Amino acid sequence: MPSIVIDGQKIEAAAGKTVIEAAYDNxxxxxxxxxxxxxxxxxxxxxxxxxxxxxxxxPDGSIQNDNEGNPVISYFPKLQIACATAIADGMHVxxxxxxxxxxxxxxxxxxxxxxxxxxxxxDEAGQCKLQEYGYKYSKGESRFDEEKEHAPKHQxxxxxxxxxxxxxxxxxxxxxxxxxxxxxxxxxFVNRGDHVKIELFEGTQLDNPYSMNVIDICxxxxxxxxxxxxxxxxxxxSFNDSICPxxxxxxxxxxxxxxxxxxRIEPRTNPHVNKYWMCDYGRLTxxxxxxxxxxxxxxxxxxxxxxxxSWDEAFAKAEExxxxxxxxxxxxxxSGRTANExxxxxxxxxxxxxxxxxxxxxxxxxxxxxDDFLKVSDKKPNHYGAVEVGIIPGKSAVTxxxxxxxxxYKNIKALYIITDQIVQFRPILDELDDLELLIVHAYNHTPLxxxxxxxxxxxxxxxxxxxxxxxxxxxxxxxxxxxxAENMRFMGMKMSRLDKFGASNxxxxxxxxxxxxxxxxxxxxxxxxxxxxxxxxxxxxxxxxITEKIPAFAGMSYKKLIEYQGLTLGKADQPDAKVIxxxxxxxxxx
Amino acid sequence: MxxxxxxxxxxxxxxxxxxxxxxxRGMGLTLRQVFKPKFTRQYPEEVWEPxxxxxxRRVLVQEEEGERCVACGLCSRVxxxxxxxxxxxxxxxxxxRYPLKFEINMLRCIFCGFCEEVCPEEAIVMSKDYHLVxxxxxxxxxxxxxxxxxxxxxxxxxxxxxxxx
Numbered sequence: 001m002p003s004i005v006i007d008g009q010k011i012e013a014a015a016g017k018t019v020i021e022a023a024y025d026n027x028x029x030x031x032x033x034x035x036x037x038x039x040x041x042x043x044x045x046x047x048x049x050x051x052x053x054x055x056x057x058x059p060d061g062s063i064q065n066d067n068e069g070n071p072v073i074s075y076f077p078k079l080q081i082a083c084a085t086a087i088a089d090g091m092h093v094x095x096x097x098x099x100x101x102x103x104x105x106x107x108x109x110x111x112x113x114x115x116x117x118x119x120x121x122x123d124e125a126g127q128c129k130l131q132e133y134g135y136k137y138s139k140g141e142s143r144f145d146e147e148k149e150h151a152p153k154h155q156x157x158x159x160x161x162x163x164x165x166x167x168x169x170x171x172x173x174x175x176x177x178x179x180x181x182x183x184x185x186x187x188x189f190v191n192r193g194d195h196v197k198i199e200l201f202e203g204t205q206l207d208n209p210y211s212m213n214v215i216d217i218c219x220x221x222x223x224x225x226x227x228x229x230x231x232x233x234x235x236x237x238s239f240n241d242s243i244c245p246x247x248x249x250x251x252x253x254x255x256x257x258x259x260x261x262x263x264r265i266e267p268r269t270n271p272h273v274n275k276y277w278m279c280d281y282g283r284l285t286x287x288x289x290x291x292x293x294x295x296x297x298x299x300x301x302x303x304x305x306x307x308x309x310s311w312d313e314a315f316a317k318a319e320e321x322x323x324x325x326x327x328x329x330x331x332x333x334x335s336g337r338t339a340n341e342x343x344x345x346x347x348x349x350x351x352x353x354x355x356x357x358x359x360x361x362x363x364x365x366x367x368x369x370x371d372d373f374l375k376v377s378d379k380k381p382n383h384y385g386a387v388e389v390g391i392i393p394g395k396s397a398v399t400x401x402x403x404x405x406x407x408x409y410k411n412i413k414a415l416y417i418i419t420d421q422i423v424q425f426r427p428i429l430d431e432l433d434d435l436e437l438l439i440v441h442a443y444n445h446t447p448l449x450x451x452x453x454x455x456x457x458x459x460x461x462x463x464x465x466x467x468x469x470x471x472x473x474x475x476x477x478x479x480x481x482x483x484x485a486e487n488m489r490f491m492g493m494k495m496s497r498l499d500k501f502g503a504s505n506x507x508x509x510x511x512x513x514x515x516x517x518x519x520x521x522x523x524x525x526x527x528x529x530x531x532x533x534x535x536x537x538x539x540x541x542x543x544x545x546i547t548e549k550i551p552a553f554a555g556m557s558y559k560k561l562i563e564y565q566g567l568t569l570g571k572a573d574q575p576d577a578k579v580i581x582x583x584x585x586x587x588x589x590x
Numbered sequence: 591m592x593x594x595x596x597x598x599x600x601x602x603x604x605x606x607x608x609x610x611x612x613x614x615r616g617m618g619l620t621l622r623q624v625f626k627p628k629f630t631r632q633y634p635e636e637v638w639e640p641x642x643x644x645x646x647r648r649v650l651v652q653e654e655e656g657e658r659c660v661a662c663g664l665c666s667r668v669x670x671x672x673x674x675x676x677x678x679x680x681x682x683x684x685x686x687r688y689p690l691k692f693e694i695n696m697l698r699c700i701f702c703g704f705c706e707e708v709c710p711e712e713a714i715v716m717s718k719d720y721h722l723v724x725x726x727x728x729x730x731x732x733x734x735x736x737x738x739x740x741x742x743x744x745x746x747x748x749x750x751x752x753x754x755x
Contacts, residue, residue: 120662120710121687154686230678230687233663501672505727507693508675 002089007096019082019093020048027580030095031104031137033111033129033219034171035083037582038276039180042172045111047133049079049103051094063090079103101137108138114149114194115220116166124221126234129585130169149194158206160226160280161214163198168222170196174214181277181373184208209375212284213277216266217584227284228264232256238496240481241268241562243468245337245461246282247369248378250470252565253278255287255462255481258496259508262287262462262481269581270565273474276584279375290460290482295442297515299455306455311517311525318454319529321437322414327356331398331412334361334391335419336380339466339478341542342519343382344550345534346418347390349523353530357394358412360403361386376471381461385469388552388569400428407431418519419443419458441519457516459484464518465539467561473569475553477561485515640718642750645701647719649739650692651712651748657738658713661689665705665714673698674705692737696722696730707755715747 003012006023013022018041020030033045053075056064064072073092079100082093094100111130119125134140151165175187175198186204190197200206206214215223237256244251244265251274256264265287267278298314299306309317322330332350334343343361350356363383370377380386393399398406404427406412414437432438432451441458442449449455463482469475483491483499493500502509517525520542524534536542540558547553555572564575605611631638640646651658661678679690705714717739724730741748 120660120664121685125662230661230680232678233667235667236663498672498675506672506675506695507731 002087002091004087004089004091004093006093013087015087017087019050019052019080019085019087019091022087023082023093023095024580024582028095030082031133032083033133033169034173036173036176036217036276036584039173039176039217041084042176043081043084045169045171046081046107047104047111048082049100049107050082051075051097051100052080052082052085053092054088055090055092104137105139108133109142109144111169112138112142113144114166115169116148118164118167118221122164122167122221123224123229124167124218127585128221129219132585151197156226157200157223158211160212160284161206162224162226162229164222164224165197166222167220168198169220170198171219172198173217173219174198174223177214177217178206178208181213182208182210184211209279209281209371210277210373212280213267217276219585225264231263232258236497237263238481238494238499239266240494241477241479242462242481243381243470243476243478244278244282244286245381245468246279246286246379248336248376248381248383248471249274249374250381250468250474250476250566251278251282251374252476253282257462257481258498260483260499260511260513261291269583271579271581272565272576273470273472273476274374276582277374281369281375287462289444290462293444294514295445295449295455295457295516296512297457299452299457301453306449306452311515314454314456315526315529318439318456318526321439321453322354322416325414325437327354328358329412330354330356330414330416331358331360331403331406332356333400333415333417334359334386335417336361336363336383336386337419337461338386338519339382339461339464339468339539340385340389340475340546341464341466341539342418342523343386343391344389344546345520345523345536345542346416348534349527350416351390353527353532357397359391359397360393360400361391362400378471381470382468384471384473384569385467385475388469389546389550404428404431407434410434413437415439417441417448441522456522457514458522459486459514459516459518463487463514463516465558466518467543467558469569470566474566475556475561475569476566477558483513484517485513486517486521488513640720642746643754644718644720645703645716647696647717647722648694648699648701648703648705648714648737649717649719649744650714650734650737651744652738652740656683657688657734658711659689659692660685660687660711660713661692662687662710664708664710668704668708670702670704671698671700673700689734692734694732694737696724696732697727706751712748712751715744715751717744717747 001012002015003010004022006028011026013025020032020035023030030048032048034042053073055071056074058064066072153164153166155163157163178187179185186201186206187198190199212225215225237258239254239256242253242255244253252268252270253265254268255262265283267274267276269276297308298311300309300314300317332346334346347359350359364379365377366379367377369375369379398412408431415435416439418441438452439454440449440452441456443458443460461478463480463484465480467475467477480487498508520539524536527534547556552569556567561567567575661676663676666674666676673695675693676689677691678687680686681688703716706716
């Protein structure tokens with residue numbers, strides 16, 4: 001392995017890497033705009049100019065040393081770009097010398113000549129790479145007295161993305177993303193000099209299923225999300241780590257929350273799963289159901305309608321109703337939308353409390369959804385985990401395939417369903433009226449919840465701590481981002497700024513706190529009603545029992561899952577190598 | 591422990607003990623004030639007009655085309671008392687952002703003037719208004735309707751800011 005010296009620090013990196021890659025692999029930063037680890041090198045922003053030199057050699061090939069024994073370095077007469085210069089053994093790189101700093105200041109001044117002073121209006125402000133570098137590497141004043149070059153500001157690039165040509169610094173990341181990652185080559189540079197612009201080819205749109213990633217990689221606010229535009233400033237939001245529940249890929253995401261409402265979803269770097277990307281489907285669809293039309297408290301049937309009740313009343317009613325049936329008349333349906341903890345406790349509850357073997361779950365396969373990049377046709381984020389933790393029917397038990405027949409012939413009289421995915425299965429929905437008891441853990445009001453006898457208000461993926469197992473059998477940890485009445489005291493500093501410090505009489509704190517519970521907690525408390533005492537205080541305790549009882553999970557813990565960004569089932573002792581996660585630009589919370 | 595020494599010097603003499611000369615001196619002082627110019631104001635009838643540097647109730651500047659504020663949220667961020675809540679939205683105007691909701695909780699406001707100092711558009715300024723009376727907590731939260739003040743009425747403050755900010 002060649003070793004190079006950056007700012008006097010000796011580092012080793014694989015041959016063929018560029019200087020900037022070698023620096024990042026060793027936790028050092030070199031300023032840049034256009035370079036991105038997953039995209040090709042274009043080298044047009046000139047922000048990564050560094051001084052590069054090689055040791056001087058004597059005629060016989062040996063390295064020439066000075067009086068103190070240090071090698072004499074002969075530097076290239078001009079500065080080189082770190083993103084396109086491959087490393088060579090013995091190379092010396094300076095990133096902090098006067099001439100380099102001067103070059104950085106010159107590049108910043110050059111980029112800022114035509115950049116408008118839009119920051120108060122711009123959505124990127126607060127997480128803008130240009131803004132950040134403006135503070136760190138620029139002089140802070142402009143010598144440019146002439147009129148700035150103006151360009152059209154409101155340009156729609158497609159269904160999801162808005163373009164502001166004035167703010168663009170022409171780094172070409174979006175062009176390269178379209179060509180190399182999304183495979184939709186619709187963007188190009190036109191003109192030259194300070195007239196250069198990025199434009200769509202005529203008659204085309206940026207409408208690929210991954211189009212919104214260009215918003216994240218754009219180092220300035222030139223590309224903004226139509227869905228999010230002006231909803232909130234970044235510094236007013238909290239960003240908590242989660243896993244996208246849109247499909248079985250399990251992309252790592254961050255949930256941007258303000259006033260206890262998810263405002264946007266953005267990808268979180270995980271080199272082993274989704275790298276830097278996520279699909280538009282996940283971004284646009286996976287937060288609305290959390291914000292809107294929620295079942296906020298438990299409900300029980302009263303005459304023709306459902307009426308809100310306390311948790312204790314709901315548990316008492318559920319116990320009373322379930323006891324009327326024989327174990328084999330009750331069917332339990334787990335869910336691939338729910339974390340392992342909830343599914344595990346459901347299996348445990350069915351087997352140990354009710355003594356029923358009728359446990360199964362529905363799949364949701366949509367062949368038209370999958371593609372060869374991130375999206376997969378299995379639309380349940382945790383199907384593999386649910387099966388692994390025990391959502392499997394026992395021998396000769398009822399399965400979801402013959403459930404509707406069994407319901408019709410009254411072999412199954414009571415149904416206990418976690419989440420509402422059943423609505424897509426027509427035959428079963430038609431038979432629901434034959435049931436004598438329907439208990440549902442619900443997120444939203446759906447056709448299914450209308451027919452329920454007892455409705456437990458459940459916490460969604462954004463309100464629980466738990467684990468998902470993705471299509472590659474990778475167990476990943478998700479943390480809560482929203483506050484419910486149940487998890488309030490644990491959220492504390494993870495809340496957004498206004499939520500954290502607001503008082504009870506502030507207008508922004510007036511939203512109603514949802515009285516939802518995580519699935520596992522509902523079941524544990526229901527078991528208590530049956531006089532079965534399980535000692536689970538948090539989802540961590542549940543996961544601990546999973547790791548003890550189920551061999552595939554052995555050796556795992558939340559701490560390890562967070563540390564290694566997920567572990568493969570059955571391979572807790574062989575985690576993937578830790579990689580330094582490159583983040584193009586991140587909001588630094590206060 | 592002997593705290594007071596009670597020496598011969600410290601003891602009051604006869605004239606001091608009877609207090610009469612002191613009372614006469616006090617009366618004299620009061621009498622002199624009667625003939626001096628008066629500073630007292632009959633407040634609600636007689637209103638004091640502060641200088642431009644006065645930090646009163648903060649208001650939003652309204653120009654002919656509408657409000658100056660672009661809802662950047664910096665005032666809300668810098669406010670040490672969390673008195674300001676801003677919700678932005680999009681408009682068709684050249685400045686594509688405007689405050690859909692701009693609320694100042696006057697019970698939280700401490701009149702520090704940070705919001706005015708941080709404002710990049712000179713859109714929020716401290717006015718001369720000091721008649722602040724509220725009869726309920728809800729009433730003390732001022733919305734855009736109460737905050738917007740025509741720019742003509744704020745010239746003193748804007749002039750002051752231009753000179754000293």
